[in-house]
Amino acid sequence: AIWMTQSPSLLSASTGDRVTISCRMSQGISSYLAWYQQKPGKAPELLIYAASTLQSGVPSRFSGSGSGTDFTLTISCLQSEDFATYYCQQYYSFPPTFGQGTKVEIK
């Protein structure tokens, strides 16, 4: 099984900040990684797939990078609607698994 380590678990930031969230794998997964945003009481929404491909309709302030074992989600200029929990998900090996989540809260 592939172990996923998402960090930090909690991130305090202000509107306008640039924030980065890390997702590290116990073994290489090429670019088989997705990122989701989840707001309280709502279903996760796909932001990025294939490590760096922005899902249609997702603002360009979101970007993803990395391959192999280390991946990053960056929000270039945090907006009020971006305060949420973010999850990474690997689909390189079966079963697909999710990171533990990073909650982005208002500082």
Place this chain on the structure above:
Amino acid sequence: QVQLQESGPGLVKPSETLSLTCTVSGGSVSSGSYYWSWIRQPPGKGLEWIGYIYYSGSTNYNPSLKSRVTISVDTSKNQFSLKLSSVTAADTAVYYCATSLNWNYGINWFDPWGQGTLVTVSS
């Protein structure tokens, strides 16, 4: 675009079987373009993929739940369903249905998702 809606009992007794249905609109479960998944999230915790079904009836389940899970599809109603047997309090969670593309045997990213339904296991 495809939209999904979960339905089913919100309360299930321990040792009984949890049954949920996902109704698909804006698309067809008979489409070979998608795989149809169930994913769950215990309160305050992370996400766990349960399994999927393809329109042909082919299924694949998370090994951690495989012995208790059955996913089926009803093409006449444009629905797919989840049954989880012998439930305990640990199965209390929000259950989501979601789709993935027909690529990499259905193991890829999930989009879209249903709104989710909370199922509580309690006597």
